[in-house]
Amino acid sequence: MGKMVEIRWHGRGGQGAVTAAKLLAEAALGQNKYFQAFPEYGPERMGAPIQAFTRISPEPIEIHSNVTNPEIAIVLDPTLVGSIDVTEGLPNDGIVLVNSSEPPQEIKKKLNNQKVKVYSVNATQIALETIGKPIPNTTMLGALIKVTNLMKIDDAVEHVRSSFGKKFNQSVIDGNVKAVERAYDEVSG
Amino acid sequence: MAKTVALTGNAACAQAMRQINPDVVAAYPITPQTTIVEEFATFVANGKVNTEFINVESEHSAMSACVGASAAGARVMTTTSSQGLALMWEILYIASSLRLPIVMHNVNRTLSGPINIHCDHSDSMGARDAGWIQLFCENAQEAYDTTIQAIRIAENKNVHLPVMILYDGFIISHAITRLELLEDEDVKKFVGDYKPEKYLLDIENPVAVGSFDGLHGFYFEHKKVQNEVIERSKDVIVKVGNEYGKLSGRSYGLFEEYKLDDAEVGIVVLGSTAGTAKLVVDQMRDNNKKVGLLKLRSFRPFPAKELFDSLKKLKALAVLDRSSSTGSFGGPLFGEIRSAFYDGKNSPKIIGYIYGLGGRDVSLNDIEKVCNDLSDIVKTGKIKKEIDYLGVRE
Amino acid sequence: MKWDIKNIKNWKYNQHLEGALIPEAGNAEYYKTGGWRTERPVIDKEKCTNCLFCWIFCPDTSVIVEDAKIKEFDYDHCKGCGVCAVECPKSAISMIDENEFKKQENT
Numbered sequence: 080m081g082k083m084v085e086i087r088w089h090g091r092g093g094q095g096a097v098t099a100a101k102l103l104a105e106a107a108l109g110q111n112k113y114f115q116a117f118p119e120y121g122p123e124r125m126g127a128p129i130q131a132f133t134r135i136s137p138e139p140i141e142i143h144s145n146v147t148n149p150e151i152a153i154v155l156d157p158t159l160v161g162s163i164d165v166t167e168g169l170p171n172d173g174i175v176l177v178n179s180s181e182p183p184q185e186i187k188k189k190l191n192n193q194k195v196k197v198y199s200v201n202a203t204q205i206a207l208e209t210i211g212k213p214i215p216n217t218t219m220l221g222a223l224i225k226v227t228n229l230m231k232i233d234d235a236v237e238h239v240r241s242s243f244g245k246k247f248n249q250s251v252i253d254g255n256v257k258a259v260e261r262a263y264d265e266v267s268g
Numbered sequence: 269m270a271k272t273v274a275l276t277g278n279a280a281c282a283q284a285m286r287q288i289n290p291d292v293v294a295a296y297p298i299t300p301q302t303t304i305v306e307e308f309a310t311f312v313a314n315g316k317v318n319t320e321f322i323n324v325e326s327e328h329s330a331m332s333a334c335v336g337a338s339a340a341g342a343r344v345m346t347t348t349s350s351q352g353l354a355l356m357w358e359i360l361y362i363a364s365s366l367r368l369p370i371v372m373h374n375v376n377r378t379l380s381g382p383i384n385i386h387c388d389h390s391d392s393m394g395a396r397d398a399g400w401i402q403l404f405c406e407n408a409q410e411a412y413d414t415t416i417q418a419i420r421i422a423e424n425k426n427v428h429l430p431v432m433i434l435y436d437g438f439i440i441s442h443a444i445t446r447l448e449l450l451e452d453e454d455v456k457k458f459v460g461d462y463k464p465e466k467y468l469l470d471i472e473n474p475v476a477v478g479s480f481d482g483l484h485g486f487y488f489e490h491k492k493v494q495n496e497v498i499e500r501s502k503d504v505i506v507k508v509g510n511e512y513g514k515l516s517g518r519s520y521g522l523f524e525e526y527k528l529d530d531a532e533v534g535i536v537v538l539g540s541t542a543g544t545a546k547l548v549v550d551q552m553r554d555n556n557k558k559v560g561l562l563k564l565r566s567f568r569p570f571p572a573k574e575l576f577d578s579l580k581k582l583k584a585l586a587v588l589d590r591s592s593s594t595g596s597f598g599g600p601l602f603g604e605i606r607s608a609f610y611d612g613k614n615s616p617k618i619i620g621y622i623y624g625l626g627g628r629d630v631s632l633n634d635i636e637k638v639c640n641d642l643s644d645i646v647k648t649g650k651i652k653k654e655i656d657y658l659g660v661r662e
Numbered sequence: 663m664k665w666d667i668k669n670i671k672n673w674k675y676n677q678h679l680e681g682a683l684i685p686e687a688g689n690a691e692y693y694k695t696g697g698w699r700t701e702r703p704v705i706d707k708e709k710c711t712n713c714l715f716c717w718i719f720c721p722d723t724s725v726i727v728e729d730a731k732i733k734e735f736d737y738d739h740c741k742g743c744g745v746c747a748v749e750c751p752k753s754a755i756s757m758i759d760e761n762e763f764k765k766q767e768n769t
Contacts, residue, residue: 105444116445120300120438120627141544144632147631365682368681428680475683475685476687479683479684486670486675488675489674489678492676496676
């Protein structure tokens with residue numbers, strides 16, 4: 080991708096939306112790209128809807144405004160679809176990627192802007208089966224890479240290995256890697 | 269060899285503090301500065317630094333402890349934000365008048381109320397007369413770089429003044445971006461050892477610190493000295509900025525000029541908004557509009573003459589203030605820039621904008637509006653509004 | 663006098679020490695506070711037992727002692743507070759009006 084990509088993450092406090100946004104930005108570092116990752120600033124409350132943002136660009140990023148027109152919205156919690164407008168500011172050819180057991184066509188019916196491209200992946204289920212916890216954030220990274228081609232899946236996997244390697248034991252690392260790979264394969268749109 | 273990393277602005281500054289390895293840090297956490305204190309306290313706990321970390325019960329105590337430690341002869345750093353800086357207020361003046369080279373981050377956050385944790389510059393503008401050097405940073409890289417330079421500026425024997433490093437709360441402090449860190453060894457060499465000349469714990473040459481001048485009345489004389497010294501510090505800021513450039517490839521001065529050479533209209537701004545404004549300047553240039561930008565780094569000392577020389581060829585100039593000096597004629601930056609141009613011949617028309625208060629987002633459209641207003645002034649020769657607001661709901 | 667401040671009132675702004683430091687201990691001695699006094703302590707050596715209470719209590723170290731005996735008062739610095747006279751267990755110190763004292767001196 081030649082130009083800057085802007086991504087908005089929707090989640091609930093405690094689901095790891097901020098961590099996911101940061102993880103993606105750090106993975107971009109391995110691609111020698113420039114990036115910004117920042118949460119919607121405010122009191123972070125467990126369970127409350129929250130947003131985080133990632134910008135990725137081949138060139139240094141100088142803008143410090145909010146992300147208001149992202150190309151991609153990622154929804155970590157399926158119950159947010161319909162309760163908040165996850166398509167707000169998205170262009171008609173924008174992408175909405177949802178962690179959900181529902182197929183994309185069903186999700187699209189609940190969106191304000193139904194022209195956007197919708198993808199879904201059951202990241203919570205994948206996370207339960209691979210990591211053993213219903214935390215969908217790293218899993219969604221695999222799906223995101225599939226639908227956007229932001230980077231090669233192998234590079235993302237390598238980044239997950241190195242960044243988790245500092246803090247976690249081998250089974251946690253392997254689980255996360257497996258989650259990323261499965262989401263990459265299983266995302267549908 | 270420098271290391272490219274992904275860090276928040278606060279984490280970058282905590283890394284700079286680790287590399288500097290100050291003798292004493294006394295700090296109290298406050299949003300959005302908290303993560304600097306957290307990270308640095310971790311370095312202390314893990315033995316990554318030799319610093320004596322003083323847990324204090326307030327920012328007033330933090331700055332008081334810094335003054336005591338610095339007077340005793342230690343290299344001292346601290347960090348704060350907003351209400352914390354306000355609580356330090358009376359001690360800020362003590363630090364500068366005692367000529368103590370304390371280095372402090374103030375992560376810019378508005379002063380309540382209504383209670384607000386987001387960015388604007390009202391906190392540090394409230395301390396602009398406190399006798400501290402104030403250096404504004406655009407991004408995390410500049411905040412990291414300036415932290416390292418600040419030690420050298422503060423401790424320079426022709427300066428001996430405290431330095432405040434300023435960067436935008438959340439926008440810079442909490443955003444992860446790509447930046448380069450120097451090698452630990454290079455930072456250690458660059459900052460060198462601190463060798464105070466006169467200090468409390470020098471038992472061979474005892475001194476009394478914090479004397480009362482009421483009997484003879486030489487307060488006035490000391491204030492004149494402080495004015496001269498901070499004026500002189502301009503040369504040191506530039507010299508250290510250049511020397512740092514040789515080490516890192518990133519040089520610093522009193523301000524940065526962006527496409528000003530042939531510009532007809534220009535914008536002066538502090539902090540992260542400069543980055544956003546550079547994009548707008550580029551867009552304007554694409555449309556053959558001669559727009560330039562001046563990003564002021566050194567607000568104290570205020571380089572009035574240098575700014576005049578840099579901006580005098582413009583036809584119209586907009587000064588953007590991210591703080592409201594309630595009851596004054598425009599924001600603090602506007603007032604000082606305009607004053608710097610009073611004696612100039614054919615000076616540009618100067619307008620001021622108050623923007624971004626309480627963290628209000630600054631969009632490309634906002635800056636575009638400023639450029640268009642400036643173009644209108646050049647066309648018509650008339651100023652519609654001397655002081656205006658940007659992005660307020662009207 | 664290590665730190666010559668006799669003429670400090672006339673020092674130019676840049677002659678003062680950086681940060682208003684004071685480079686010499688005990689320099690308060692150079693500042694004569696005896697002129698603040700309206701009454702001066704006078705000791706009756708007949709009554710005095712050299713218990714040194716006055717020396718202990720004097721807030722301006724203006725009771726001068728030699729060989730464990732009261733020698734005299736330092737009138738350059740004594741402010742005439744009268745603590746010594748109050749505390750003296752033998753009432754050996756009396757406070758005399760400065761004007762009276764000067765009259766006595768003249769006659």
